[in-house]
Amino acid sequence: DAKTTQPPSMDCAEGRAANLPCNHSTISGNEYVYWYRQIHSQGPQYIIHGLKNNETNEMASLIITEDRKSSTLILPHATLRDTAVYYCIVRTHNNAGNMLTFGGGTRLMVKP
């Protein structure tokens, strides 16, 4: 699976949009971009995933660049409860076991 690079930490004001970047310059054509988040001392929570088109769900939007070498997770109106570590992962859908390879993630701090 391709390696991802994320900034170690970010701050965001409550009510504003949080834009979390992820670089995955070695992504291959059959690899998807996944985003998870982990609130302190809890299991990771799935947020969204995409291949090349932008995706949106009730939690967030995922913007993938045309060359697919980077993506941005957007939380449109961040709340204090969005404070967490956000993990960007790229993987195929047919690798053995389909396990997830987590990097260090971005620690998002939403401030009042």
Place this chain on the structure above:
Amino acid sequence: DGGITQSPKYLFRKEGQNVTLSCEQNLNHDAMYWYRQDPGQGLRLIYYSQIVNDFQKGDIAEGYSVSREKKESFPLTVTSAQKNPTAFYLCASRDTSGRALSFYNEQFFGPGTRLTVL
């Protein structure tokens, strides 16, 4: 309600003792996974199982053992051979049946067990 449960939430053991962490799911998922997380770091895969009675080593399997006798259960034993067992352990499962609306569905994680070896 369907979900994954791990017990206990906090576990303390003396050095040199084996300890077994429980993971149960009632989601009818075939695939199950064990991850370890150390402070400030991402998750690392210990073992995974794609089907009952079968399991594979992950990246850091040394000092751990698992069993998969039932679809619902995937217990992890931390043996005395594991040099740094104190960590947060997470279990996950995934639907691989292809019948779900989203076939390549995300992994569902349990709440985790924090193991401290004294």
